[in-house]
Amino acid sequence: MKLAMIGFGQAGGKIVDRFLEYDDRTGSGIVRAAVAVNSAKTDLMGLERIPEENRVLIGQAEVNGHGVGADNELGAEIAENNVDEIQHAIDSIPTHEVDAFLIVAGMGGGTGSGGAPVLADHLKRIYTIPVYGLGVLPGADEGGIYTLNAARSFQTFVRETDNLLVFDNDSWRQTGESVEGSYEQINGEIVRRFGILFGAGEVRKGQEVAESVVDSSEIINTLAGGGVSTIGFASEDVDVDAGGGLLSRFTGGDPGDELDTAETTNRITSLVRKATLGRLTLPCEVEGTERALLVLAGPSAYLNRKGIERGRTWLEDETGSMEVRGGDYPRRESEVAAAVLLSGVTNVPRIKRLQEVAIEAQDRIDDIEAEREQNLEDLVEDEEDELEPLF
Numbered sequence: 052m053k054l055a056m057i058g059f060g061q062a063g064g065k066i067v068d069r070f071l072e073y074d075d076r077t078g079s080g081i082v083r084a085a086v087a088v089n090s091a092k093t094d095l096m097g098l099e100r101i102p103e104e105n106r107v108l109i110g111q112a113e114v115n116g117h118g119v120g121a122d123n124e125l126g127a128e129i130a131e132n133n134v135d136e137i138q139h140a141i142d143s144i145p146t147h148e149v150d151a152f153l154i155v156a157g158m159g160g161g162t163g164s165g166g167a168p169v170l171a172d173h174l175k176r177i178y179t180i181p182v183y184g185l186g187v188l189p190g191a192d193e194g195g196i197y198t199l200n201a202a203r204s205f206q207t208f209v210r211e212t213d214n215l216l217v218f219d220n221d222s223w224r225q226t227g228e229s230v231e232g233s234y235e236q237i238n239g240e241i242v243r244r245f246g247i248l249f250g251a252g253e254v255r256k257g258q259e260v261a262e263s264v265v266d267s268s269e270i271i272n273t274l275a276g277g278g279v280s281t282i283g284f285a286s287e288d289v290d291v292d293a294g295g296g297l298l299s300r301f302t303g304g305d306p307g308d309e310l311d312t313a314e315t316t317n318r319i320t321s322l323v324r325k326a327t328l329g330r331l332t333l334p335c336e337v338e339g340t341e342r343a344l345l346v347l348a349g350p351s352a353y354l355n356r357k358g359i360e361r362g363r364t365w366l367e368d369e370t371g372s373m374e375v376r377g378g379d380y381p382r383r384e385s386e387v388a389a390a391v392l393l394s395g396v397t398n399v400p401r402i403k404r405l406q407e408v409a410i411e412a413q414d415r416i417d418d419i420e421a422e423r424e425q426n427l428e429d430l431v432e433d434e435e436d437e438l439e440p441l442f
Contacts, residue, residue, distance in 0.1 A: 052249045052267040053083040055149045057141070059170060060126075060163020061094045062187055063087070063155040064101065066238050071100035073242045077382075079250035084144040088137055088170070090129055090162045091118035107140045109133035109166075119161035123200045126165025134173050141174075150267040151181040154212070156204075159189030159197035164204035171211040181271060184212035185245070187237075188333075188405065190220045195412035202409030205402065214274040214394060216245070217281060217333040219401055244284045244332060247390040251346045251380040263359060265346055265378035270392075273344040273376055278395040279402075281333035285325035286388035287318070312355060319347060319358030320365060322389040327369060331393070334401050340370040341395025345377035349387030354379040366391065 058067035064087040074082050087101045090110035098106065108116060110129035119125045130137070152174055156163030167184060174182045186208055189197040209215040223237050251265040274280065323345060327337055343366050347354050356379075363377035370393065 052081065052150050052251070052270050053148060054081055054151055054153045054249060055084045055141070055144045055146065056082050056086070057152065057154045057170065058085070058087045058101070059130075059154055059156040059167040060089060060160050061091065062157025062160065062234075063163045063167070064089060064094060064098050064106075065234075066155045066185070066187070066241055068098050068100050069238045069242045070246070073246045075100075077246070077250070079246060081246065081249045083149050086137075086140050086144070088130075088140075088162075088166065089118075090114055090116070090126065090166075092116035094118070105140055105143070107133075107137055109136060110162075119165070121159075121161045121196055121200065123161045123165030123204060126161040126163070127169050128165075129162070130166030130169035134169065137170060138173070138177075146178060146180065149180060151183055151213075151271065152178070153183045153185055155185040156187070156208075157189070158186045158201040158204040158208070159193060160200065164200045164208075168204065168207040168211045171208065175211065175213070181213040181274065182211075183274065184208050184215040185241075186215055186217050187241070188217060188219045188221065188401075190224050191408070192224075193220075195408070195415065198405060199409045199412045202406050205405070209277075209279055212277070214277055215279050217279055219333050221401070222330060222332075222334055241332070244282045244390060247284070247348050247380065247388060248282060248344075248346055248392055251348070251378065263356060263378035265344070265376070265380060269344060269376045269378065273342045273374070273392055273394050276341060276395055278341065278397070279333070279399065280392060280394040281331045281335055281396055283326035283329060283331045283391040283393065284388065285322045285329055286386045287322060288386050312357065315353060315355055316358035316361055319355070319387075319389070320361050322347070322387065323362035323365060323391065326389040326391045327366060327393075333396070333399060335393070335396045336398035336400075337369055337393060337396075338371055339396070339398055340372050340393045342374040343367075343370050343372055343376070343394065344392040345375070346380050346390045346392075347378070347387070348380040348382050348390065349384060351379070351381035353387055354381065362389070 056067045058064035067085050070082050085101045086105045088107045089095050095106040154167050156167035158164045171182050188201050218241050224233050359377050363375050367375045
């Protein structure tokens with residue numbers, strides 16, 4: 052699937068930059084064009100792979116290149132005021148070669164969480180191709196204002212996109228890890244999972260053609276209908292240099308054994324289960340998922356059709372959905388991986404909790420503001436009201 056990626060805000064720009072690195076390293080050909088939009092000049096300067104001519108600085112009149120300071124209402128306002136400037140950069144994208152737009156943003160900050168929904172609404176009014184969002188939720192320990200921003204942005208972003216794919220930092224931050232190290236690891240996990248999903252179906256020179264192709268239409272149909280999506284992932288390393296090669300490691304057999312179809316099928320099914328029931332990009336209840344897509348990636352000799360079909364059938368039973376698609380994605384990698392896209396999930400306790408904490412934060416902010424005004428009045432007013440202000 053070929054995407055025009057737009058990184059909005061600091062987190063969005065870094066993730067799109069990482070996707071370009073993934074493309075270069077794997078030759079996956081996912082990113083047809085990349086644009087970064089930010090109100091902070093230093094964030095744009097820190098990008099490494101997005102072309103400089105595609106880095107759009109907005110809000111010069113309002114914040115003079117210094118960012119919006121986690122004020123996502125200001126971020127939305129600046130995006131509205133500068134949408135023509137953003138569109139100018141998008142005009143250079145050959146949209147006839149693109150299957151969809153993907154707007155990537157952190158939902159806890161100011162520029163991305165405020166501006167990404169504005170841009171999504173703008174693109175949907177102009178283009179006929181789908182406009183997807185990839186939103187990153189902040190961790191619960193990042194502070195009340197970021198939780199409030201995320202809750203408000205989530206409500207808006209999911210309505211303005213054709214589908215919102217969500218990654219929850221809270222599920223991926225490791226205890227004791229530095230913030231910078233944590234974000235590097237998290238961005239790597241995002242790109243790895245979405246890279247396999249969106250890379251399926253893109254045939255490159257010298258690559259074997261999939262037995263059961265997952266092309267862009269399969270992904271688009273799975274994401275159709277809107278709502279919220281999450282991705283599961285599981286992989287198993289394989290030793291391609293061992294005496295028995297990949298075969299003996301993956302099947303557990305001896306070097307000279309023929310391919311054990313039953314064992315390979317069972318291993319594939321096991322990976323599908325681990326991907327679905329393990330750590331999702333957005334934790335949720337799998338049952339009730341509206342649509343699903345299964346992608347099995349790895350050396351083609353070990354992606355047997357029977358295993359994929361059995362995995363797909365299991366996924367149908369687990370989700371209760373009649374719209375479960377699946378296929379393989381041959382890759383010359385030393386692992387076999389399963390990526391499971393769950394689209395239209397509705398039973399998401401993390402979102403409910405996010406909204407509850409956001410409401411608490413909003414009430415607290417209102418109380419603090421009222422208290423601040425009262426404290427200031429108590430400070431400046433004399434008790435006998437004998438002083439007169441200048442005006």
